[in-house]
Amino acid sequence: MKKDYFSNRTTVRNYAKKHIPEDILDSILEKAMRAPTCGNMQLYSVIVTRDPANLEKLAKEHFNQPAAAGADVILTVCADFNRFTQWCEASNAKPGYDNFHSFMMALTDAIIYTQQIVTIAEMEGIGTCYLGTVNYNAGQISELLRLPDLVVPVASLSLGYPDNDTIDQCERLPLDAIRHYETYRNDSKDEIVELFKSKDDFDINKQFVVENKKESLAQVFTDIRYPESVNKTVSDSFIALLKNKRFLS
């Protein structure tokens, strides 16, 4: 285990050509199941992809970003009310889990489980990277992984042994930015700009602004990384998937 893991952790996007043994992966997935779960229902499933041909297909749905294309394993964690619903039906109990609240419960469970995997894997020296692209192509990923009704992919992780020892940590906002006492402190724009100073002044971020020919780091986010048009398209396709998988009517 790395010393002071929590203060030193970083995402790892480049992996060595060394496989994670099956038993180690299984032990991580099993230990992570001790994570808190809504009503102890365990409303998640994890699809392990490590067959090279399947990895290639899945990485394509993640736009072949380096962490996906070079992964030893990709885990797709799904919000899953299928298993629980079927158990209810088999037990003469009427399930009522084809609705948005149930999706939120399963989503929360799935995300908590995923982060538990991240923590345990990283503490065991395995690098991980969330692939937010799971939302962009959730429909195609669902088809590829043959997900049934009431099962929706909500988090993807690439895993592998890091290909180098040290990775520069990126910045975080100061604690003052995110901690509020008792009630929400609605900071003024000037105060917020001050809280973001460390982010604006971070060398790599300054480099992004120059490389992308933008005026500010915020513009890199609004115009390039997470533009409104993409956010709306991804929202529409995800809502369509929730309807298709019967979480929404």
Ligand SMILES: Cc1cc2nc3c(=O)[nH]c(=O)nc-3n(C[C@H](O)[C@H](O)[C@H](O)COP(=O)(O)O)c2cc1C
């Ligand atoms: C929901 C979510 C989606 C993410 N998606 C991606 C991604 O698609 N590609 C990537 O390289 N990193 C991705 N990351 C990793 C973040 O970029 C990373 O956590 C952040 O920049 C902070 O870096 P650190 O984890 O090294 O502290 C994602 C993280 C989260 C929580």
